[in-house]
């Protein structure tokens with residue numbers, strides 16, 4: 001993979017985020033896309049590549065709405081965070097092959113739709129026949145069972161879990177547009193009712209309506225554009241040999257995602273390692289997901305994340321800032337995509353009071369069930 | 382302690398033998414007819430022997446809790462408020478390697494559920510449906 005053209009993220013954009021928003025999903029996505037293109041200092045006519053994930057409006061409709069003239073590359077990446085983070089890999093391949101100059105990655109979601117975020121699991125025949133009749137249904141239960149197993153193997157207190165949403169809320173309060181802005185303490189967390197042991201409602205991400213987008217360009221082009229380039233130093237993808245159907249029950253090691261595979265590949269490409277990381281944006285569908293991915297990214301050893309996060313270490317002022325916009329727990333649940341937006345802003349150094357000091361290397365972890373993508377973003381030079 | 386009620390959808394016949402066995406208070410799982418490997422969840426086509434078929438074989442009715450969660454808020458479509466709390470578990474059956482059953486632990490009688498807990502098959506009738514539940518072995 002030494003013939004890859006160096007690329008950077010040149011523009012980012014977000015729609016408004018909220019629990020139930022009036023505009024249709026398509027309009028939210030188009031809004032985020034226009035902002036990303038404008039932020040890159042480009043016009044719609046400059047965009048010639050599109051990459052996204054299943055379940056969003058197709059590229060032809062978005063391209064038409066944006067006024068894109070010629071579309072030379074269209075690709076569909078993996079699901080959820082693995083797709084929205086991993087799409088940068090497709091963009092880099094397209095740019096390296098000369099197929100596109102500026103690739104728009106877009107994503108939007110409306111969890112306020114009937115059935116919400118659980119609905120796609122209900123469509124799975126194995127779940128419908130082997131899990132739902134036993135009441136084992138919905139991501140909070142799947143991940144609660146993972147957390148229980150982690151607790152058994154390594155130890156995990158309620159207070160340690162609580163560190164994750166408390167840190168996220170502190171970051172969100174410094175991030176305009178976050179869905180959750182009211183203060184949250186560890187005591188508030190402990191008083192929050194349990195929904196499925198060991199999880200409380202506050203162990204789960206938000207339900208959101210919203211969209212976000214980013215533009216990937218060659219580093220050479222990026223240097224002539226208005227914003228400092230956020231260099232995609234490495235982007236890796238990984239997948240476990242179990243189906244998404246089986247991921248939460250039959251995965252031989254139930255508390256293993258594919259993050260150890262994708263991060264290894266991303267670090268290798270970047271020529272960097274976990275010790276170089278200044279901040280991390282980690283797909284936080286649940287508290288346990290953050291802990292497991294911190295380990296898989298090598299930010300701490302296996303089984304060490306629960307004690308690592310104690311004492312506000314991932315919050316503002318901590319030595320390993322995580323989800324510096326409030327993540328999916330307090331900023332918004334725009335799977336993986338608002339994490340990319342935030343990482344780019346940290347690399348640009350424009351995050352005001354939430355700015356991580358000397359943020360030169362950031363890592364983004366995108367979980368998508370049995371698949372995973374990791375992106376390493378750095379400053380230029 | 383409640384039990385959720387939600388009928389298996391059985392859009393295809395793939396999982397039907399599982400429920401047929403349960404209705405007879407039995408427990409059967411699918412194995413490859415050629416090499417005998419347990420295949421769970423049952424696949425549409427066999428990865429080990431594509432020319433073989435699924436053979437539903439009786440399995441031991443005892444096992445160990447791999448993990449669990451006690452559900453206070455059921456997320457199934459519809460109203461299930463009166464059916465909580467219940468304790469979901471993933472159970473590894475004795476001598477059935479690589480297989481975990483999704484179940485509910487019943488008859489706990491105040492014993493806190495634990496990973497590593499020995500359990501045995503104890504199907505429970507809810508309305509007209511029999512659920513593949515497990516109870517503590519002792």
Ligand SMILES: [Zn+2]
Nearest residue numbers: 413416429430
């Ligand atoms: Zn076979």
